[in-house]
Amino acid sequence: xxxxxxxxxxxxxxxxxxxxxxxxxxxxxxxxxxxxxxxxxxxxxxxxxxxxxxxxxxxxxxxxxxxxxxxxxxxxxxxxxxxxxxxxxxxxxxxxxxxxxxxxxxxx
Amino acid sequence: xxxxxxxxxxxxxxxxxxxxxxxxxxxxxxxxxxxxxxxxxxxxxxxxxxxxxxxxxxxxxxxxxxxxxxxxxxxxxxxxxxxxxxxxxxxxxxxxxxxxx
Amino acid sequence: xxxxxxxxxxxxxxxxxxxxxxxxxxxxxxxxxxxxxxxxxxxxxxxxxxxxxxxxxxxxxxxxxxxxxxxxxxxxxxxxxxxxxxxxxxxxxxxxxxxxxxxxxxxxxxxxxxxxxxxxxxxxxxxxxxxxxxxxxxxxxxxxxxxxxxxxxxxxxxxxxxxxxxxxxxxxxxxxxxxxxxxxxxxxxxxxxxxxxxxxxxxxxxxxxxxxxxxxxxxxxxxxxxxxxxxxxxxxxxxxxxxxxxxxxxxxxxxxxxxxxxxxxxxxxxxxxxxxxxxxxxxxxxxxxxxxxxxxxxxxxxxxxxxxxxxxxxxxxxxxxxxxxxxxxxxxxxxxxxxxxxxxxxxxxxxxxxxxxxxxxxxxxxxxxxxxxxxxxxxxxxxxxxxxxxxxxxxxxxxxxxxxxxxxxxxxxxxxxxxxxxxxxxxxxxxxxxxxxxxxxxxxxxxxxxxxxxxxxxxxxxxxxxxxxxxxxxxxxxxxxxxxxxxxxxxxxxxxxxxxxxxxxxxxxxxxxxxxxxxx
Numbered sequence: 157x158x159x160x161x162x163x164x165x166x167x168x169x170x171x172x173x174x175x176x177x178x179x180x181x182x183x184x185x186x187x188x189x190x191x192x193x194x195x196x197x198x199x200x201x202x203x204x205x206x207x208x209x210x211x212x213x214x215x216x217x218x219x220x221x222x223x224x225x226x227x228x229x230x231x232x233x234x235x236x237x238x239x240x241x242x243x244x245x246x247x248x249x250x251x252x253x254x255x256x257x258x259x260x261x262x263x264x
Numbered sequence: 265x266x267x268x269x270x271x272x273x274x275x276x277x278x279x280x281x282x283x284x285x286x287x288x289x290x291x292x293x294x295x296x297x298x299x300x301x302x303x304x305x306x307x308x309x310x311x312x313x314x315x316x317x318x319x320x321x322x323x324x325x326x327x328x329x330x331x332x333x334x335x336x337x338x339x340x341x342x343x344x345x346x347x348x349x350x351x352x353x354x355x356x357x358x359x360x361x362x363x364x365x
Numbered sequence: 366x367x368x369x370x371x372x373x374x375x376x377x378x379x380x381x382x383x384x385x386x387x388x389x390x391x392x393x394x395x396x397x398x399x400x401x402x403x404x405x406x407x408x409x410x411x412x413x414x415x416x417x418x419x420x421x422x423x424x425x426x427x428x429x430x431x432x433x434x435x436x437x438x439x440x441x442x443x444x445x446x447x448x449x450x451x452x453x454x455x456x457x458x459x460x461x462x463x464x465x466x467x468x469x470x471x472x473x474x475x476x477x478x479x480x481x482x483x484x485x486x487x488x489x490x491x492x493x494x495x496x497x498x499x500x501x502x503x504x505x506x507x508x509x510x511x512x513x514x515x516x517x518x519x520x521x522x523x524x525x526x527x528x529x530x531x532x533x534x535x536x537x538x539x540x541x542x543x544x545x546x547x548x549x550x551x552x553x554x555x556x557x558x559x560x561x562x563x564x565x566x567x568x569x570x571x572x573x574x575x576x577x578x579x580x581x582x583x584x585x586x587x588x589x590x591x592x593x594x595x596x597x598x599x600x601x602x603x604x605x606x607x608x609x610x611x612x613x614x615x616x617x618x619x620x621x622x623x624x625x626x627x628x629x630x631x632x633x634x635x636x637x638x639x640x641x642x643x644x645x646x647x648x649x650x651x652x653x654x655x656x657x658x659x660x661x662x663x664x665x666x667x668x669x670x671x672x673x674x675x676x677x678x679x680x681x682x683x684x685x686x687x688x689x690x691x692x693x694x695x696x697x698x699x700x701x702x703x704x705x706x707x708x709x710x711x712x713x714x715x716x717x718x719x720x721x722x723x724x725x726x727x728x729x730x731x732x733x734x735x736x737x738x739x740x741x742x743x744x745x746x747x748x749x750x751x752x753x754x755x756x757x758x759x760x761x762x763x764x765x766x767x768x769x770x771x772x773x774x775x776x777x778x779x780x781x782x783x784x785x786x787x788x789x790x791x792x793x794x795x796x797x798x799x800x801x802x803x804x805x806x807x808x809x810x811x812x813x814x815x816x817x818x819x820x821x822x823x824x825x826x827x828x829x830x831x832x833x834x835x836x837x838x839x840x841x842x843x844x845x846x847x848x849x850x851x852x853x854x855x856x857x858x859x860x861x862x863x864x865x866x867x868x869x870x871x872x873x874x875x876x877x878x879x880x881x882x883x884x885x
Contacts, residue, residue: 157702172536217656221693224560225706232557232713235538296580303581310585311595312683317581318574319687322515322567329519330526333377334370360584 159260397711402489644668756793818854
């Protein structure tokens with residue numbers, strides 16, 4: 157589940173950055189339309205992929221429950237941590253982007 | 265809403281009370297009628313239909329509650345819960361009567 | 366109500382939130398604690414030793430104990446130790462025993478099979494029962510708590526409707542901005558954890574739907590007996606025939622269950638008419654083994670011949686649906702990390718309510734900031750806010766302090782622990798009435814911080830299960846309790862600091878909502 161959680165975390169981070177205001181605040185420059193769209197697609201793709209992996213690993217019942225749980229936990233950490241440690245969280249999101257799929261694939 | 269409680273007109277207070285009663289009591293009636301309707305009409309086993317009716321009833325209670333405070337007057341609130349309750353009640357009575365051996 | 370849909374819903378959200386918020390806070394807090402009720406019970410009864418799990422051996426010990434001490438009882442219950450429940454519990458129907466509801470309960474040591482003399486305490490079960498019975502006579506507490514659950518659901522839905530920028534501000538949290546921050550925090554923990562909040566509220570309704578929405582049962586069955594028979598199956602236990610026959614070894618029957626369901630954990634075992642020719646033994650699978658209750662996971666044996674007589678009927682889709690709601694609410698299926706998440710989300714739900722109550726008052730206090738005295742209604746809200754939040758926490762702490770300080774031999778000490786809870790809570794209400802709002806908050810939060818932070822020390826001084834021992838022994842339930850108490854103390858200390866230091870309530874108060882989730 158850890159891989160799924162990290163992918164979900166990265167996915168939400170992507171969706172957050174796909175919003176102009178947040179991108180501006182966190183990255184420090186104005187995003188292009190293409191960047192925002194790419195982040196949106198990547199974000200949703202990560203979330204979808206994490207769902208597929210969760211269900212594949214734990215079945216529909218437990219998979220769905222655990223998926224929703226880890227996603228809620230991850231996005232809550234992101235939102236409440238962001239005002240205090242934006243760079244740390246951005247780093248964590250990048251790390252999750254790499255580690256998440258890696259762990260998830262290894263667990264399969 | 266401004267809470268100048270002392271300064272609120274009586275008409276307003278009565279309206280709120282009326283809506284609240286419509287929501288609490290009328291809403292419960294509507295939810296119960298909807299529950300029974302689903303139970304008597306659903307093409308399921310007796311136990312399943314009963315469970316399904318009960319589980320879905322709360323959605324009706326919720327909608328009734330929201331209606332009672334969203335509609336334009338306290339009268340409409342009552343109408344909005346009592347009229348459907350009546351209709352469902354009639355359907356229920358018919359279904360019950362038809363199910364009797 | 367002429368203003369428009371959204372405003373009407375905001376009005377409804379605000380007022381139902383206020384009126385039921387105090388009670389809902391208590392329900393949510395005690396419910397959240399209930400996710401660790403076995404661990405809490407372990408802390409409150411440290412005399413019961415944890416041993417490596419051995420169901421077969423435990424069953425044998427239980428059977429031996431019951432045959433010796435409850436040979437004439439008509440019904441036995443056995444609950445095996447699990448990853449979370451330390452004790453091997455047995456109980457039997459004994460009208461002369463003086464136990465609750467005619468049952469005598471005993472905790473046995475899982476290694477020796479001897480009864481453990483543990484201090485009498487309700488432990489985690491107190492918070493669990495309180496959260497849906499509210500210490501009220503049956504069935505009023507259940508009605509009230511279920512109605513509160515409906516109001517919570519209403520609050521969530523009206524909140525969603527009212528929150529115009531729910532998507533735009535999905536990731537928004539701006540601390541250090543007074544009322545704005547409180548609202549951001551309230552919205553964030555509401556929205557980000559929304560699936561949990563909706564599930565918890567709706568499932569509460571499903572749990573007691575047979576009681577609060579009986580119309581369907583009455584219309585379809587006429588009375589609840591038929592309904593429960595259809596759903597759960599009648600307990601067709603034959604009468605004893607007064608012919609002695611030795612009870613088959615329960616461990617053999619357990620092995621037969623394992624053949625049918627390898628690896629299944631047992632929830633509890635019931636023996637009817639033990640020692641009689643018409644003995645029946647029923648094994649019920651542990652609720653931890655699946656999300657939804659499975660009535661098919663019940664095996665009934667002839668108690669003498671050991672023959673499998675009956676297995677529960679498979680569940681229908683509707684049953685699986687409703688049992689899934691219940692199962693999700695209870696969270697019995699959750700392993701350690703998921704259980705912690707349940708706890709955190711429960712705290713989040715509690716914080717949604719708490720921040721709402723604080724904001725309700727804060728917003729209106731701003732309007733009266735210039736005047737010397739607060740209007741009566743606002744003062745009432747302020748007192749109730751303090752008593753229902755910091756006061757409740759003091760009550761919880763008092764329960765644990767009483768558990769460690771009351772002598773083990775005190776008659777009715779379990780009830781006295783509970784009295785301690787209510788006395789502390791009541792005292793906090795009085796205190797809140799006598800002190801100004803800011804000071805009452807600060808003083809109660811400070812006391813709460815001390816009360817929780819010192820619990821591990823109190824534990825170490827009064828038992829042999831202090832942190833140094835529990836961590837070394839790998840007793841993570843015990844250690845976890847102490848550490849959580851410590852963390853709670855630290856959080857309350859931080860909150861107290863905010864209250865006692867800042868001069869202006871509106872501007873300086875950083876949202877506790879954020880730390881509430883993180884501290885857990």
